[in-house]
Amino acid sequence: MHTQPTPRADRERGQILVLFALGLVAMVAMVGLVLDGGDTYAQRRDQQNGADLASLAGANAYLNTYVDTGSIGSATSAARSAALAAATTNGYPHGGDIAVTATVNLLSAGAEVKVDITKPHENSFARVMGFERWDVGVTATAETGAIDTGVGAAPWIMNINAFRGNGTPKYDKDNPIAFGEANGDYPVSGEDLAWTDFNGSNNVNTNEVDRIIRGENVVTATVGFDQYIGQHNQGNHTALYPTVNSHLAGKDVPIPIVGSCPAGSPEPDGCFKGWAMFHVIGASGGSDKTITGYFLGNFIRQPLSVGACTAAMQAAGTCGRIPDSAFGAYAVRLTN
Numbered sequence: 001m002h003t004q005p006t007p008r009a010d011r012e013r014g015q016i017l018v019l020f021a022l023g024l025v026a027m028v029a030m031v032g033l034v035l036d037g038g039d040t041y042a043q044r045r046d047q048q049n050g051a052d053l054a055s056l057a058g059a060n061a062y063l064n065t066y067v068d069t070g071s072i073g074s075a076t077s078a079a080r081s082a083a084l085a086a087a088t089t090n091g092y093p094h095g096g097d098i099a100v101t102a103t104v105n106l107l108s109a110g111a112e113v114k115v116d117i118t119k120p121h122e123n124s125f126a127r128v129m130g131f132e133r134w135d136v137g138v139t140a141t142a143e144t145g146a147i148d149t150g151v152g153a154a155p156w157i158m159n160i161n162a163f164r165g166n167g168t169p170k171y172d173k174d175n176p177i178a179f180g181e182a183n184g185d186y187p188v189s190g191e192d193l194a195w196t197d198f199n200g201s202n203n204v205n206t207n208e209v210d211r212i213i214r215g216e217n218v219v220t221a222t223v224g225f226d227q228y229i230g231q232h233n234q235g236n237h238t239a240l241y242p243t244v245n246s247h248l249a250g251k252d253v254p255i256p257i258v259g260s261c262p263a264g265s266p267e268p269d270g271c272f273k274g275w276a277m278f279h280v281i282g283a284s285g286g287s288d289k290t291i292t293g294y295f296l297g298n299f300i301r302q303p304l305s306v307g308a309c310t311a312a313m314q315a316a317g318t319c320g321r322i323p324d325s326a327f328g329a330y331a332v333r334l335t336n
Contacts (some may be wrong), residue, residue, distance in 0.1 A: 058083030058113035110145020186270025232272030241285030
């Protein structure tokens with residue numbers, strides 16, 4: 001016997017078809033988002049590589065042009081051109097749907113080149129949900145300037161009187177001596193030294209400095225000219241000399257050089273003046289409290305790090321200049 005479908009069965013069958021169609025659309029949309037999202041990620045990664053290379057090319061062009069010409073304007077123009085050319089070479093020419101900008105910001109001792117790249121991603125499956133395209137944007141920043149940061153600096157300070165008026169050292173390879181005349185808050189002569197934690201506003205702790213010497217406590221500090229970086233507790237820190245002998249003997253380390261503080265400062269001496277490279281022969285504690293060694297080169301009056309261009313520097317027109325490197329080298333590096 002043949003039975004006819006009931007109206008209720010027809011309605012249920014129609015509801016199932018509607019639900020199936022809606023579910024199918026949702027599944028296609030989800031798959032589309034996953035596939036288009038993955039393709040977007042791949043595009044973003046490629047754009048980021050292009051922006052990184054473009055910013056590095058711009059920073060390198062700034063450095064080379066400034067060294068060749070001494071002109072900030074020429075270096076800035078060359079940096080922009082090189083960044084845009086590198087972006088084009090790597091598949092991202094400015095124009096049409098692709099937006100590429102290269103911005104040069106002057107620093108206290110160099111410049112940074114920022115590159116932004118925006119390009120739409122043409123979707124395939126996500127169109128089902130109305131997303132025909134979405135923009136993909138990336139940013140990269142590269143910095144260039146003189147290497148003027150003391151990495152691995154020794155945690156003691158020495159006096160500017162260890163150098164002659166022209167910056168040459170009195171105690172070089174042919175005339176090494178044992179430094180440590182007074183071991184007070186700051187060195188009082190060219191043959192003296194004092195410990196520092198590069199802070200200058202608190203007591204210097206023996207354990208803290210010991211960990212700096214061992215490399216267990218890596219200090220990152222930006223020290224300005226005439227900033228006080230001596231002690232406040234007249235510490236001899238006898239236990240530190242064996243640590244220096246064990247960990248730094250035979251090594252070359254950058255040393256902060258200090259001298260008289262400006263009028264009105266709370267301390268008469270111990271204010272930062274610059275850097276010099278120092279070779280450590282050895283150290284002796286006990287009743288000696290000395291570090292024996294000699295300076296490897298001239299005293300260099302340099303700041304410790306490339307930083308932002310201040311309003312005063314802008315007014316003086318000194319932003320963007322690249323001075324001679326205290327450590328004989330220049331840097332081009334990605335910072336973002």
